[in-house]
Amino acid sequence: MKYFMIAIVCVLCFLLPFFVGAYLIHVLTSIMIFLSLALSWDMMLRTGQLSFGIAGFFGLGAYASIIAVDDFSIDPLWSILVAAGFAALIALALGWIVLRLREIYFAITTLALSSVFMIFARNLSDLTGGSAGKVLYESIFKGDSIKIYWLVLSVALTVILVSELFQRTRIRFAINAIRDDEIAAKCSGVNIFKYLLFVFVLTSAIQGAVGALYAQQYAFVEPESTFSANFLLLPMSMALVGGIYSSLGPIIGAVVLGLASEYLKLIMPYGHLIIYGLILVLTIMFLPRGIYGTVVNRIAAKR
């Protein structure tokens, strides 16, 4: 019954463009982009490692995709896979080094990645267009918003599936053990470095693919916009508001914050960002486990 309901929801999501207008489609597409980033951040967080590298790998994927299309005439769809692969390769090389660090040292190092990638993007002018960035004359599917929605939805569903696989296979035991107590996990035979590297590479590949989607949707990359902290802070906020260490939490957070942001703008053209910020602060203060975590806790307490 549960799987039947999930299948119905998925089908409804695919059929949605036939019932709503271009604006809502656009908003939902953006929500799914940030949802995928939020989930990927949460997947890494489940290992106990706080990564701030989302915006960096997002931007890396975006650049890889635009360069693949513009300079190597690769099909835009394939360029998304190229971007994911490129982000994964870079993550593999960097992960070898940075995953030997822990806690705040790991977090700060990953935070610096975004700046380092941006400096490369700005200075490799022949390849990246330098500080002015690079544009494509046409966006993917010739800008057809419904096809773009379906593509982003497919990627978001794949990310949700991967996140659920993390929760339902033995990977979950390994990463939970690493998060709870690394020494105990090591004594139990868990290859910590291997698992951390696997999760880091996988989540970076997701971030790269999502960056590529974004770049192909809008047909441009530009250092400041593409490596913007917005692609780090918003997904983190979504995961925190929805609830961390789960698949449903970041999904709820992304939908709630994504829709709230647009709704507030509709009813309050000026000052909506203040209310939005207030909602964020209050949610994190009064629901520290996030919406999903709080609901789960309340249900468990009643039982």
Place this chain on the structure above:
Amino acid sequence: MKRLFVVLMALVVALGFASTIKIGAVLPLSDITGRQAANAMKLAVKEINEAGGVLGMPVELFIVDDEMKPEKGAAAIDRLATVEKVDFFVGGMSSGVHLAQIPILKKYQKITVWIGAASYRCEEAIGPDADWYFHLHPWDYLQGESYAHGWRAITQKYPQVKIEKIFIAYEEGAFGTSSFKSYQDEFELAKKGTGVWAGLMKDLKGAPFKSAALGGGDYRAVLMQAKQYNPDLFIWAGYDADAIPILIQAKEIGFAPKLFVGAPPGWPADFGKNPLSHGVILYGMWAPALKDVSPIARHFWDAYVKEFNEEPATYFAPLGYTNIMFLIEGIKKAGSLDKDAIIKALREIEYDSPVGGVLKISPSRIIKNQGFRAQKILQWQNGVQHVIWPFEYQTAELIYPFPGWTGK
């Protein structure tokens, strides 16, 4: 009877749709530039409606905040087109946001009159076929060319002024780097005796700094390099947060070039009240002092102050007003809402703008419909921004050389 009812209903619906002219604006409302541009647009719409509207119809303005985020700016276009069902798009500020809006604008192909986005990448993204797209803000390369024209004119009017050695201190981000690169490109041309700086710029040097807006704020190293170079013209290309610290540190190391130019996109509020600002030159599209020499600028200034009880502080205010007025003049001239007729009319009209200058459409490198092509050379004098060039709008004589730091 039934048929008559259907016909009447259709007529009512048709009249209903045609009863207002809907304009959709996208601006960053949390930023002073966007907020004042929005105010100025509302003022223009109010004046138009008080004068009886256009083509007998009132004008309705819908403003959506782009939050300075590309995806939000792009979604705003979809919202205006499909929810508010606007007839025209106006607005604009950031190039990064506009790049994301361009694919969406291309989807709807409604007449768009844009006042922001100076990056030439936006022009590339729009391409040569977008007849419906009008860009009023000068592209970055046009701005660079206009500075050369301005300095050349100044050296002719004031023979004591020399512009041979130029030093550019630029913030290391996109804005500063591209500014310096455009000067480098022009310098290469000037060396060959071509380009707009030919015969004017004999030597160029530059050095980057980290802007205070991005966590930096120490300019001593770059100022020392400039001091040793001893330029005729010193330009810093950074952000408003750099404006005062760079002056303080220049004073600290005793660096007072003959021409001290700041080229940030916006200046800090009350910068003019700082005594160090006296004699600093800036580039801009507009200055409050224009109201003393231009009747339309005076009208705009008075109406804005009366309506909003604040003074326009950024050129996006008169530019926002121009944005609406120019479009409405085009509709008036076209005499209908026919797209081709309005495009033709917009290409033909000449609009005397409160920005200072007559707005007339001409092609730029790629697009067919470019509006303004030049910035102005301004100077802070006793707390007031004065126009130095173009001379037809000059509000004060140039103070030369830069008065330095004595007594400040």
